[in-house]
Amino acid sequence: MDILVIGSGGREYSIGYALKSDESVDKIYFAPGNGATSDLGENIAIKDYEELATFAKENSIDLTIVGPEDPLVGGIVDIFKEHDLTIFGPSKAAAQLEGSKVFMKNALKKYGVPTAKYIETNSLDEATKFINSLNEPIVVKADGLCAGKGVIIAKSKEEAIETVSDMLSGKSFGEAGKQVIVEEFLDGYELSVFAICDGKDYVVLPAAQDHKRLLDGDEGPNTGGMGAYAPTPLVDEQLYSKIEDRVIKPTLKGLDSDGMPFTGVLFIGVMVVNGEPIILEYNVRFGDPECEELMALIESPVSDLFFKAATGDLKNLNIKFSNKYAVGVVIASKNYPYSSSEPAEIIIDEIHHEDLQENSYIAYAGVSRDSDGVLLATGGRVLVCVGLGDSIKEARDRAYMLTGQIHFIGKKCRMDIAYQALKD
Ligand code: AMP
Ligand code: GLY
Numbered sequence: 001m002d003i004l005v006i007g008s009g010g011r012e013y014s015i016g017y018a019l020k021s022d023e024s025v026d027k028i029y030f031a032p033g034n035g036a037t038s039d040l041g042e043n044i045a046i047k048d049y050e051e052l053a054t055f056a057k058e059n060s061i062d063l064t065i066v067g068p069e070d071p072l073v074g075g076i077v078d079i080f081k082e083h084d085l086t087i088f089g090p091s092k093a094a095a096q097l098e099g100s101k102v103f104m105k106n107a108l109k110k111y112g113v114p115t116a117k118y119i120e121t122n123s124l125d126e127a128t129k130f131i132n133s134l135n136e137p138i139v140v141k142a143d144g145l146c147a148g149k150g151v152i153i154a155k156s157k158e159e160a161i162e163t164v165s166d167m168l169s170g171k172s173f174g175e176a177g178k179q180v181i182v183e184e185f186l187d188g189y190e191l192s193v194f195a196i197c198d199g200k201d202y203v204v205l206p207a208a209q210d211h212k213r214l215l216d217g218d219e220g221p222n223t224g225g226m227g228a229y230a231p232t233p234l235v236d237e238q239l240y241s242k243i244e245d246r247v248i249k250p251t252l253k254g255l256d257s258d259g260m261p262f263t264g265v266l267f268i269g270v271m272v273v274n275g276e277p278i279i280l281e282y283n284v285r286f287g288d289p290e291c292e293e294l295m296a297l298i299e300s301p302v303s304d305l306f307f308k309a310a311t312g313d314l315k316n317l318n319i320k321f322s323n324k325y326a327v328g329v330v331i332a333s334k335n336y337p338y339s340s341s342e343p344a345e346i347i348i349d350e351i352h353h354e355d356l357q358e359n360s361y362i363a364y365a366g367v368s369r370d371s372d373g374v375l376l377a378t379g380g381r382v383l384v385c386v387g388l389g390d391s392i393k394e395a396r397d398r399a400y401m402l403t404g405q406i407h408f409i410g411k412k413c414r415m416d417i418a419y420q421a422l423k424d
Contacts, residue, residue, distance in 0.1 A: 001303055002027045004044075004056055006076065007067025008034045010330075010365035010384045011288035015065055016040040017361060018295040018302040025303050029061070035375055036364030049076045053083045062086060063307050069285050072264070073099035073145065088310040090284045093260040097282040101150075101181050102143045104282050111254035113247050115279045116271075118183035127164040127182050131157050137185045142167050144176025149222070153185065186280070188273035189234060189420065192287045194294065195248050195268065196305060199261035201314040202248055203305070204240065206231030206297055206321060208290040209420060214337065216416045223337045224381060227417030228290045229327040229392060230297060234272070234420065243270065243277050251282075263309060292363040292384045293326035327395040328386045329403050329417050333366065333379045334410025343368070343376040344409040346383075351405055359388040359395075360402045377408045385413075392421045 001024050005012050013036060019025045020040050028041030031052055037043060046052050049071065056064055064080060066072055066089035075092035089095075096103040108115040116139070119130045131138055138160040142150035150173055154160035160182065167177030192210050195202040208230035214220035247268060255262045267283035286294070295302065300320040308317045333341035346367065351357050366380040377383075385406065387398030396418050403413055 001062040004029045004061045004064040010363040011291040012067040014292040014295040014363040022301040022303045035368035049079045069098050088306045090264040094262045095284045098284040111250040116183040122179050131160045139183045141181040142173040142177035143179035146173050186271040188271045191270040192290045193268040195266040196309050197262045198309045198312045198314040199263050207235040225289050226414045227329045229418040230293045289328045289384045292328045296326045297322045324388045325392045325395040327399045327418050328384045329399045330381050331413045332381050341379045346375045347407045349405040360398050
């Protein structure tokens with residue numbers, strides 16, 4: 001099977017890395033890929049979705065897997081399907097679950113999925129009235145895609161009103177902020193739950209926990225995610241069942257009956273409040289860095305999972321998960337997440353411990369190669385060190401051992417990934 005992976009991050013690298021050891025996969029292409037995906041397959045410098053579909057046709061690609069949200073929200077799946085190509089990801093209509101927070105909140109309400117109390121509005125007066133009815137802190141969200149920055153947790157009512165006013169005027173997020181959500185603050189712990197869906201059926205992957213803040217102890221600004229681990233012991237069978245019955249099943253049924261069956265990854269941002277799952281948001285793709293750990297925990301061929309989901313055949317899937325744990329530590333560049341950083345050469349020490357060789361890998365993200373083929377850290381999140389182990393602690397220790405083998409100027413990472421699972 002020849003596979004095209006759309007995207008260029010650590011998430012797409014990890015999908016490629018899992019496909020590489022899959023016996024039924026022949027050739028892997030990445031569009032556009034990064035400076036390390038070229039070690040797994042071939043990078044293709046095509047951006048336009050029609051042109052990508054033509055490339056897929058001409059090269060007899062059997063399956064296309066879409067990593068990031070932008071092409072999904074932009075309708076790449078619909079274009080590929082018009083060309084009779086097999087593609088894993090939701091249609092443009094279903095991708096609105098991530099493309100528009102207003103669409104997502106209204107869908108949650110319509111399908112009866114538990115979520116924070118909210119209003120959607122483009123009126124400052126209406127927002128102010130609602131803000132005055134809530135306790136602090138108060139959450140304000142821009143409607144459209146804002147690269148993970150469109151959520152503000154306001155400490156006071158005044159700050160919430162000011163935030164809404166800045167968003168509605170277009171000052172903070174342009175068009176994406178001209179419609180806003182104001183909602184109650186939920187106090188609990190967060191989980192990332194991923195359901196692979198084929199329109200009707202689904203498979204739930206081991207629940208993960210991300211670390212969104214830049215600094216240890218969940219301090220500092222929000223980032224795309226500084227590390228993750230799975231499975232998390234913060235979910236038991238009872239919580240999984242609640243998430244399936246109250247969240248996944250009604251959402252898939254509702255979207256199907258509204259004429260937009262969901263195929264792809266339903267990424268459920270869950271806040272667990274007093275043991276009950278309340279939904280913060282949906283995304284329509286894998287989390288990054290959660291994908292990097294989850295790919296390492298799937299023992300059966302991943303091509304089979306993606307292909308069966310894309311062709312409505314999940315009921316015939318036999319998926320096998322490893323009984324290990326995976327911990328991923330993001331190594332970012334010096335100025336992340338504030339600004340870009342100077343490219344810096346990455347030096348990786350040779351790994352002598354067999355134990356580490358067999359139970360870890362690097363998922364490359366913000367990397368490129370110079371004209372001599374030297375691997376450079378080009379900024380942002382540079383790579384993820386993933387460790388596997390029989391316990392979270394063992395997996396964590398291996399992930400950190402791997403971070404010690406990697407050197408570039410300005411390298412930084414959190415030192416407390418998985419702390420919530422390792423307390424006491
Ligand atoms: P979102 O993009 O909606 O997931 O929001 C980004 C982050 O903001 C989430 O991962 C949470 O940490 C936080 N957040 C969003 N909504 C709420 C809420 N209603 N209560 C508490 N925290 C929230
Ligand atoms: N790790 C969270 C995200 O990808 O949105």
